[in-house]
Amino acid sequence: MNIIMKNKKYLWICAILVIALGLGFAAGCSSEKTEDQLEKIVVTLDWTPNTNHTGLYVAKDNGYYEEAGLDVEIVQLSGGSVEQVVASESSHFGVAYQEGVTYARLSDIPIVSIAAVIQHNTSGFASLKSKGIETPKDFEGKKYGGWGSPVEEATIKALMDRYEADYSQVEILTTGAVDFFVSSEKNADFSWIYSAWDGVAAEIRGVELNYIDLGTIDPALDYYTPVLITSESLINEDPELVEKFMKATAKGYEFAIEQPEQAASILLANAPELDEELVIASQIWLKDKYQDDAEMWGLQQKEVWQNYTNWLSERDLIEGELDVDKAFTNQFIN
Numbered sequence: 001m002n003i004i005m006k007n008k009k010y011l012w013i014c015a016i017l018v019i020a021l022g023l024g025f026a027a028g029c030s031s032e033k034t035e036d037q038l039e040k041i042v043v044t045l046d047w048t049p050n051t052n053h054t055g056l057y058v059a060k061d062n063g064y065y066e067e068a069g070l071d072v073e074i075v076q077l078s079g080g081s082v083e084q085v086v087a088s089e090s091s092h093f094g095v096a097y098q099e100g101v102t103y104a105r106l107s108d109i110p111i112v113s114i115a116a117v118i119q120h121n122t123s124g125f126a127s128l129k130s131k132g133i134e135t136p137k138d139f140e141g142k143k144y145g146g147w148g149s150p151v152e153e154a155t156i157k158a159l160m161d162r163y164e165a166d167y168s169q170v171e172i173l174t175t176g177a178v179d180f181f182v183s184s185e186k187n188a189d190f191s192w193i194y195s196a197w198d199g200v201a202a203e204i205r206g207v208e209l210n211y212i213d214l215g216t217i218d219p220a221l222d223y224y225t226p227v228l229i230t231s232e233s234l235i236n237e238d239p240e241l242v243e244k245f246m247k248a249t250a251k252g253y254e255f256a257i258e259q260p261e262q263a264a265s266i267l268l269a270n271a272p273e274l275d276e277e278l279v280i281a282s283q284i285w286l287k288d289k290y291q292d293d294a295e296m297w298g299l300q301q302k303e304v305w306q307n308y309t310n311w312l313s314e315r316d317l318i319e320g321e322l323d324v325d326k327a328f329t330n331q332f333i334n
Contacts, residue, residue, distance in 0.1 A: 037069075038066065038069055038070060038071035039069055039070050039071065039241065040070075040071045040073070041065075041070050041071065041072045041073070041092045041093070041241075041245060042072075042073050042075060042090075042091045042092050042093075043056060043072060043073070043074045043075070043091065043092065043093045043094065043095075044075055044076070044077055044082050044085050044086065044091040044093070044094040044095070045074065045075065045076050045077060045082075045094075045095050046077065046082050046094070046095040046096055046097070046226060047076075047077075047095075047177070048076060048177060048271075049076075049267065049270065049271035049274065050194075050197050050267075050274075050282070051196055051197065051264075051267065051279065051282040051283050051286050052095065052117055052118070052194070052196070052197075052226050052286075053074075053095060053267070054252075054253075054256045054263050054264070054266070054267045054283060054286075055117070055249060055250075055252035055253030055254075055255070055256050055263075055290075056072075056074055056095075056249060056252060057074065057252070057266050057267050057270045058251075058252035058253075058255045058256055058263050058266050058267075059072070059248045059249050059251060059252030060072050060074065060252075060270075061266050061269065061270070062251075062252070062255065062266070064248035064249075064251045064252055065245070065248045067248065068244040068245070068247060068248045069244065070241075070244060070245060070248065072245075074270075075091070081100065081104075082094040082095060082096045082100070082229070083096055083100055083101065083104035083109050083111050083229065084104075084109065086111050086229055086230060086231055087104070087109045087110055087111050087231055089231055089233065089234070092230060092234060092241075092245070093114075093228060093229065093230050093245060094111075094228070094229050094230075095117070095226050095227075095228060095229075096111070096113070096226060096227055096228075096229045097151075097224075097225040097226050097227060098113065098223040098224040098225055098227055098304075098305065098308060099151040099155075099223065099225065099308070100149070100151065101113050101227065101229060101327055101328070102308065102309060102312065102318070102322055102327065103150065103151060103318070105322060105323075105326070105327050106318055106319065106320050106322055110231060110232040110233070111229045111230070111231055111232070112229060112230060112231070112232055112235060112326070112327065112328060112329055113224065113227040113228070113229050113300065113327060113328040113329070114227075114228050114229065114230055114235075114242065114246060114298075114328070114329060114331075114332050114333075115227060115228040115246065115249070115250075115297075115298035115300070115332070115333060116224040116227055116294075116298055116299065116300045117224075117226045117227060117228060117253070117290065117298075118196075118224070118225070118226065118286070118289050118290055118292075119224075119289065119290070119291060119292035119293065119294050119299075120215055120222055120289065120292055121214050121215040121221060121222045121223055121224075121225055122194055122195045122196055122215075122225075122286075122289055123192060123193065123194045123195065123214055123225055124192070124193065124195070124211055124212050124213040124214045124215075124216075124217075125156075125159075125190050125191070125192055125193075125211070125212040125214075126180070126190065126191060126192075126193045126198065126199070126202075126209050126210070126211045126212075127142075127184065127189055127190035127191075127209065127210050128184050128185075128207070128208070128209065128210075129208040129209060129210050131184075131189050131190065131210070132210075133189065133190050133210050133212075134210055135163055135212070136156070136159035136160045136162065136163045136165055136212065136217075137160070137163040137164070137165045139156060139159075139160055139165060139167075139169075139170050139190065140160075140165050140166055140169040140170065141169050141170075142170060142171070142189035142190060143170075143171045143172075143173055143187065143188045143189045143190075144156060144170055144171070144172050144173060144188060144189070144190055144191065145173045145174075145175035145178070145183045145184075145187050145188025145189075145190075145191045146172070146173070146174065146175065146191060146192055147174065147175075147176055147177075148174040148176070152172075152192060153172060154312070154317045155192075155214075155221075156170060156172075157317075158311075158315045158317060159212075159217065159218075161315070162218075173187055173188055175187055175188060175191070180193055180198045180201075181198075181201070181202075181205070181207065195211075195213075195285075196282050196285055196286045196289065197278075197282055199211070200278060200281050200282045200285050201275075201278050201282075203281075204277060204278060204281060218311070219307070220307040220308055220310065220311035221308070221311065222304070223304055223305075223307075223308040224300060224304060224305075227300075227328075228246075228249070228298075230242055232326075235329070235331075239331070239332075242332050243332050246298070246332035246333070247332075247334070250296075250297055250298060250333070253290050253291075253297050253298070254297060256283065256286075256287065256290065257287050257288075257290050257291060257297070258287075260280075260283040260284045260286075260287040261280060261283065261284070263283055264279045264280045264282075264283040264284075267279055267283070296333060296334075297333075298330075298333045299330055299333050300328045300329075300330055300333075302324055302325070302328075305322075305324040305327055305328055306324050309322045309324060
């Protein structure tokens with residue numbers, strides 16, 4: 001009798017353990033999504049990886065996207081424009097520029113800016129000091145090396161007109177992704193650069209530049225560049241997805257603001273071809289520029305969009321009227 005009772009007691013203990021283990025296993029499965037359960041998302045960069053993109057890589061590597069139920073793939077642009085790729089829904093999100101979004105929407109390409117990556121324009125026209133280019137008047141007789149966008153030519157022409165310079169005397173070259181310093185020595189006299197990248201690189205190398213700051217030369221040119229974009233259709237059909245992506249991305253950029261050196265390490269891990277000294281210096285330079293004087297990272301102002309649109313319109317650089325309220329949204333900034 002004692003043996004039977006002991007056996008029954010043993011069986012009950014085994015049964016309880018099996019049930020407990022089963023419940024624990026089930027709970028584990030419900031709290032952690034497998035890779036197959038994550039929603040696959042594609043983000044297309046505007047250029048090769050750099051510190052403008054750090055927040056995206058941080059959000060991916062730190063698991064912020066995964067926590068939001070997203071499996072995010074960050075890819076480089078392989079053809080066409082980011083605006084076209086996102087509008088065609090070949091990519092869910094992209095890195096673009098306010099000027100690009102403006103021209104795209106005026107061409108009936110339905111994309112929307114959903115966040116300002118940097119609050120103020122940190123770009124401008126740069127040249128080696130030896131070239132003697134101090135104002136847009138000095139563009140005359142010089143070669144410009146760029147990426148082949150109509151926005152570049154329009155901006156150069158407008159600045160030269162302001163200085164009563166002859167735009168026809170500028171030779172426009174499409175140099176693409178060629179390094180600014182290589183291009184400046186071999187092909188072009190001046191190029192459009194970002195201070196956070198080529199400007200910082202020049203300081204590291206001890207290269208003296210002449211720099212025409214767009215946001216300083218004309219307040220209307222202090223627009224958002226770069227920005228994050230998505231399609232109108234994604235916003236209308238799946239705003240929850242956009243919200244999840246943006247919430248995780250904001251955490252990535254906030255991390256880059258608070259811990260720039262660690263964020264730089266994450267960028268380098270994803271793009272080991274980059275120069276480590278440049279990435280760290282650039283990240284430190286940029287950490288205060290992401291949010292700057294805005295209440296929160298990513299916020300956009302209608303005034304900034306309207307001022308730039310007016311600037312283009314007044315110089316007959318665009319046809320038609322841009323509805324700026326449809327060009328950007330703060331709906332997903334919180």
